[in-house]
Amino acid sequence: MDALEAVIEARRLLENVTPLKTDCGRTCGGLCCQPDEDGQGGMLLFPKEEALYENLPKGFCIQTDGAVLPGLKLLTCEGTCERQDRPLSCRLFPMLPSPAGAVMDRRAWAVCPLMASGRRGLNPAFVQAVKEAGGLLYACPEHAAFLNALHAYNERLKSF
Numbered sequence: 001m002d003a004l005e006a007v008i009e010a011r012r013l014l015e016n017v018t019p020l021k022t023d024c025g026r027t028c029g030g031l032c033c034q035p036d037e038d039g040q041g042g043m044l045l046f047p048k049e050e051a052l053y054e055n056l057p058k059g060f061c062i063q064t065d066g067a068v069l070p071g072l073k074l075l076t077c078e079g080t081c082e083r084q085d086r087p088l089s090c091r092l093f094p095m096l097p098s099p100a101g102a103v104m105d106r107r108a109w110a111v112c113p114l115m116a117s118g119r120r121g122l123n124p125a126f127v128q129a130v131k132e133a134g135g136l137l138y139a140c141p142e143h144a145a146f147l148n149a150l151h152a153y154n155e156r157l158k159s160f
């Protein structure tokens, strides 16, 4: 499976499963979809995922962002989207695949109330889907490098 096929399959695994069995966005007001106080926001695209956005949905914008790895693409939006357009990072949030399965994504502490209860508070089907997606992403060198860079970035966040 090449990088594009892997990201398509990972997105499919997370198409219909969400962090809670109910819509968690109703309880927090969809905080992870809102820009921060500086008007910044957005989600990093996985390698090759940009190919799925040749026809950008209304309100979506893609720019280069080198904070985690040089040349990565950041997708920004206007705070709403159709589920089929949702990038993989949004589908995984607030978790991140890890070599051993799946962990809470440290970047989510800034916005997500689900972080306090951790993975035990999440929908088990969601956790399982993140693990399965991680299994096929880690089998692809480009995605493994991206995920490793995200984990390294999250480690650096510990010191702040």
Ligand code: SF4
Binding pocket: 019, 024, 025, 026, 028, 029, 030, 031, 032, 033, 093, 094, 111, 112, 113, 114
């Ligand atoms: S911030 Fe957390 S609880 Fe709120 S919509 Fe996003 S994932 Fe759900």
Ligand code: SF4
Binding pocket: 032, 033, 034, 042, 043, 076, 077, 078, 079, 080, 081, 082, 085, 086, 087, 090
């Ligand atoms: S792309 Fe969709 S899910 Fe992701 S932040 Fe924007 S509105 Fe939220």
